[in-house]
Amino acid sequence: MKNLAELEVELFCRGVKVDPSFDVKNYLSQRTRAGLGSGIDIVLSSKRKKRYLNVPVVENFAQKSPFLITKNGDVFTLKDDREIEAHYKIEIPELPDWYQKKTSSGKVMSRIGVLQGTYLGVYVGDVCKFWRVTPKVACKFCTTGLNVGKSEDLEKNVEDVVETALTAKEESGITFIHFNSGEQEKGGVETVAPFVKAIKERVGLLVGVQVTPSKDLWKYDWLIDIGVDHFSFCYEFQNPQYFEKYCPGKAETYGQKTFFDAMEYVSKKMGKGRNSGEIIAGIEPLEDTLKAIDYITEVGCFPTVCIFRPLIGAELENYDSPQYEEMLSVMRYMYEACMKNNIIIGLAPNIEVSLIVNPDDVVELAPPSLGKTFYETKRKLMKSLAYPIFLSKMRKRKVKIDALNPSSYKKRK
Ligand code: SF4
Incomplete structure (x- = not known):
């Protein structure tokens, strides 16, 4: 598996696909301002820090991404279909009530x-x-x-x-x-x-x-x-x-x-x-x-x-x-x-x-x-x-x- 720095860079380059188990619609456009960014914010956590990244989802290249986000209950997983073992636990912050x-x-x-x-x-x-x-x-x-x-x-x-x-x-x-x-x-x-x-x-x-x-x-x-x-x-x-x-x-x-x-x-x-x-x-x-x-x-x-x-x-x-x-x-x-x-x-x-x-x-x-x-x-x-x-x-x-x-x-x- 990649370290989280490599994973972050690769996600920006390749984007993610989203499994139908996660209704991503509500999350899109809720993190963009003046057209900066377009996808969903996800969090990759390690002992050293939490990394926040706005991952491309809607662009064409993201549809061909090897990465897939799935949701099971409240747990989100990021899978890489090139490596069977590569499962990363991720967080997707709830949109704030305000x-x-x-x-x-x-x-x-x-x-x-x-x-x-x-x-x-x-x-x-x-x-x-x-x-x-x-x-x-x-x-x-x-x-x-x-x-x-x-x-x-x-x-x-x-x-x-x-x-x-x-x-x-x-x-x-x-x-x-x-x-x-x-x-x-x-x-x-x-x-x-x-x-x-x-x-x-x-x-x-x-x-x-x-x-x-x-x-x-x-x-x-x-x-x-x-x-x-x-x-x-x-x-x-x-x-x-x-x-x-x-x-x-x-x-x-x-x-x-x-x-x-x-x-x-x-x-x-x-x-x-x-x-x-x-x-x-x-x-x-x-x-x-x-x-x-x-x-x-x-x-x-x-x-x-x-x-x-x-x-x-x-x-x-x-x-x-x-x-x-x-x-x-x-x-x-x-x-x-x-x-x-x-x-x-x-x-x-x-x-x-x-x-x-x-x-x-x-x-x-x-x-x-x-x-x-x-x-x-x-x-x-x-x-x-x-x-x-x-x-x-x-x-x-x-x-x-x-x-x-x-x-x-x-x-x-
Ligand atoms: S990036 Fe260029 S076109 Fe877009 S808002 Fe800034 S100055 Fe205007």
């Missing part, structure tokens, strides 16, 4: 935000402008334009988000909320700022932000002072030709350099290991993905590597899902690059992201060495030392900065 609750404006909470692993994911702002212009310049792997306003509400005001986050904190024990958005008329950082402020003042959570980059780097100071704990920068591809071809809107409007400048700026300001560069593996050549991992870790960020999923409705719907062996080498490289650059991963409490392979999910892929033992010991030590710091960041606090008016912040500075 999914059906309503905010005071009458909105169903699961149409405001959803759990993607152990954290709350919320898309804010209008449907990405790259989907709305003619001709469309949306990223070719993306399905945001098909989801926002359909499987989730388009109008999400601050009050809706605060009420949903408070309920998710109380009932699901979340510690982290992640805001993402597409291209926005008034700018990504401007769109997200009032939500960040309200969460810090009225809910008390760690806050992550993933929006299009700003060329005004001082606006990151503004957002950090309002309370952002983590930024991720989705530049997707290291190879400039692939970036231009597959992300035409981002290439025309920003260019890779804007992403790089913003990422390097916040990394210097906030310190090593706090922010991430997000890329898609399985489309551009392998050596470019490895270059991206080198670059991201060398500037002090950790890589969030999405294994490409040919989502139904995306322009790349008919592309092949990536090769397992290749993705395995990418994930091993990712862990080793974090180790080499002393990026201490997995410190924040209770943040497991189901859409990607978290860097600390794949510890098992790196061969034993003195360097690995030293790095893992340091990670454990720093995790316990960092815990009280995270707790204090999760306390509600008054934010004096105006989240609607960045220029007043600039003047004051």
Whole structure:
């Protein structure tokens, strides 16, 4: 049988079939936000950690998967039909009761935000402008334009988000909320700022932000002072030709350099290991993905590597899902690059992201060495030392900065 790191990577690449003993319908689309992910969240548990992963189910390639999920009473089993003995016990988390609750404006909470692993994911702002212009310049792997306003509400005001986050904190024990958005008329950082402020003042959570980059780097100071704990920068591809071809809107409007400048700026300001560069593996050549991992870790960020999923409705719907062996080498490289650059991963409490392979999910892929033992010991030590710091960041606090008016912040500075 495979170790769980290998199994996780293979499940992302091959997906699963589902036996009729498990009525999967209710679970689908309950973990997606703005078209990120498409399948069901499953949990693989080991002594070291619980891994959450959103496994493809509905795409064509998943129908040919050697993996099958069966249900017997409350017990779920994952079988691999290539090996008779290969049965893995898995958990499929129940959908939380609060999914059906309503905010005071009458909105169903699961149409405001959803759990993607152990954290709350919320898309804010209008449907990405790259989907709305003619001709469309949306990223070719993306399905945001098909989801926002359909499987989730388009109008999400601050009050809706605060009420949903408070309920998710109380009932699901979340510690982290992640805001993402597409291209926005008034700018990504401007769109997200009032939500960040309200969460810090009225809910008390760690806050992550993933929006299009700003060329005004001082606006990151503004957002950090309002309370952002983590930024991720989705530049997707290291190879400039692939970036231009597959992300035409981002290439025309920003260019890779804007992403790089913003990422390097916040990394210097906030310190090593706090922010991430997000890329898609399985489309551009392998050596470019490895270059991206080198670059991201060398500037002090950790890589969030999405294994490409040919989502139904995306322009790349008919592309092949990536090769397992290749993705395995990418994930091993990712862990080793974090180790080499002393990026201490997995410190924040209770943040497991189901859409990607978290860097600390794949510890098992790196061969034993003195360097690995030293790095893992340091990670454990720093995790316990960092815990009280995270707790204090999760306390509600008054934010004096105006989240609607960045220029007043600039003047004051
Ligand atoms: S910027 Fe690209 S990936 Fe993001 S929502 Fe718009 S089209 Fe999708």
